[in-house]
Amino acid sequence: MDKPTRSLDRQRPATAAGNDSDEPTLPGGLAGNGLQAILTLLGKAVRHPDRALLRLLLRGRLARTSxxxxxxxxxxxxxAQFGVDAQALHAEYVTSGFRREFAARRRELWEYTGPQRLGTSDPLSHEALYLVVRAARPRVVIETGVLYGAASAHILAALARNGEGELFSIDLPHQPEELPHDFLxxxxxxxxxxxxVGDSRRELPTLVDRLGAxxxxxxxSLHTFEHMTWEFETVFPRLNPDGVLSSHDVRIAHSVREIFRRNAFQVFCERQGLRWSTYHNSGLAALADAPVATPEGGS
Structure with missing residues (x-):
């Protein structure tokens, strides 16, 4: 029998009443198609031109390297950082049953929501999380921002392969008509x-105090400079000496006024003297000794 996700605020919402299979069942509603997705994106661009500009800027930045x-x-x-064969770990991921199941779940999610609701999540960021968790073998992992569980799934898959470790995730509640946090x-x-389920401003300090290390x-979660810095400062004193700091959306500006401002992840890591690097739209930093990465990810 499947064990439900433990939640400190509520039970995990079911994907559909009476569904006991491993495959999620989509709730009733309009299934997106290509034309609908395009029209939705155009409508959002008209209503929120600032957001459209920021997405175009992100695409331009990410297109600089393949x-x-x-x-x-x-x-x-x-x-180099963890002394492992990363190529072998990547091959393990690519050929895993988890990757195939995740791809199937993501296709089903895409059919229901359209690409516009998947945020800026990308395959390389998921691979990075899997590789780092497999290499660093953390026992206690905290994540803020879940959406439908893409990053969560990759962290959990790596923890399961390691045979140890737990993930604690914080995210705001979804609207009743939305798919659950654990869909993927x-x-x-x-x-x-x-x-x-709650605001990280309230939940993160409590969780960090309870876990200790x-x-x-x-x-x-929220990618403003101030909020990212606050989250990093909240958890950093409790990170173990061989701990890992990770962040998504390190190449995107949260607002037009932040376009020419450096990302909070990079600023925080440099202030703390961490070994950090960026890959596509994700950032990784390690507290343990290793060759220092150069800005924008050259190690």
């Missing part, structure tokens, strides 16, 4: 997961 180039740099960094997380991975923190 995914294959970014992946190669990521693998070199993981190998396979049932068999949820036994290592505690989902806390943390091995890895992943930020993917």
């Amino acid at each position: 995914l294959s180039e970014e992946r190669a740099r990521l693998l070199r960094w993981v190998s 997380v396979p049932h068999e991975l949820r036994e290592r997961w505690t989902l806390i 943390i091995d890895m923190f992943h930020h993917d």
Whole structure:
């Protein structure tokens, strides 16, 4: 029998009444198609021109290097930082049953929501999380920002492969008509997961105090400079000496006025003297000694 995600605020919402299978069942509603997705994106661009500008800016920044180039740099960094064969870990991920199941769940999510609701999540950021968790072998991981569980699923899959570790995730509640936070997380991975539904401003300090020591923190909630800095400052004193700091959306500006401002992840890591690097739209930093990365990810 599937073990439900533990939640400190509420039980995990079911994907559909009476559904006991591992495959999620979409609630009733309009299933998106290509034309609908395009019209939705155009409508959002008209209503929110600032957001459309920021997305275009992000695409331009990410287009400077190819995914294959970014992946190669990521693998070199993981190998050097943790003393592992990152190529072998990547091959393990690519051929895993988890990756196939996740791809199927994501396609189903896309059909229901359209691409506009998937945010800026990208495959390389998911690979990076899997590789780092496999290499660093953290026992206690905290994540802020869940949405439908893409990052959560990859962290949990790596923890399961390690045979140890727990993930504690914090996210705001979804609207009643939305899919649940765990939509992309396979049932068999949820036994290592505690989902806390609430605002990280309230929940994160309490969780950090309760856990005491943390091995890895992943930020993917509100991406303003101030909020990112606050989250990093909240967890950093509790990170173990060989801990890992991770962040998504390190190449995107949260507002037009922040376009020419450096990302909070980079600023925080440099202030703390951490070994950090960026890959596509994600950032990784390690507290343990390793060759120092140069700005924008050159190690």
